[in-house]
Amino acid sequence: MTPFGEKVRQLRRERGVTQQDMARALGVSSAYLSALEHGRRGRPTWAMLQRIIGYLGVIWDDAEALERLAELSHPKIVVETAGLSPEATRLANRLAEMIASLDAGEVARVLAELERVAEDAEARRKAKRDARRGR
Numbered sequence: 001m002t003p004f005g006e007k008v009r010q011l012r013r014e015r016g017v018t019q020q021d022m023a024r025a026l027g028v029s030s031a032y033l034s035a036l037e038h039g040r041r042g043r044p045t046w047a048m049l050q051r052i053i054g055y056l057g058v059i060w061d062d063a064e065a066l067e068r069l070a071e072l073s074h075p076k077i078v079v080e081t082a083g084l085s086p087e088a089t090r091l092a093n094r095l096a097e098m099i100a101s102l103d104a105g106e107v108a109r110v111l112a113e114l115e116r117v118a119e120d121a122e123a124r125r126k127a128k129r130d131a132r133r134g135r
Contacts, residue, residue: 002073
C-alpha cells in the first residue's frame, strides 16, 4: 500500500463510503480504486487527484498534504543518479536492494533519518536562494 492509498482509504472509511460508491461517483471502476489504494497502480493523474479531493471534501492544507502523498506514492520508482557522486549511486542501489527485507521499525528509522537530512538540505537550498536575492 502506498502512503496516498492508505490516506484515501482512511478518509473514505471515516466518511462511511464504500469503494464501490466512491468509484461510481468518480467514474472509475471499483477495481481501479482498489488498485490505487493498494499501490498496484501508479499515482493518479492530476485531474483524478482533484476529483478524489473534491469527492472526499478535503480542503486547504489537507488537500495539499494529499497531493504531496500522491507525489510520494509511485510504487515503481526510478532513481536517476547519472552525474551524482558514486556514493549517491551506491545509496540508491543499496536501498533498492534492501528495502524488501527491512522490517517496519527499520523502515521507520531509515525514513526518519532521510527526512531529517532532507530538511537540512532544503534549509541550505533556501539559505542560498535567499543570499542570492540579497535577503
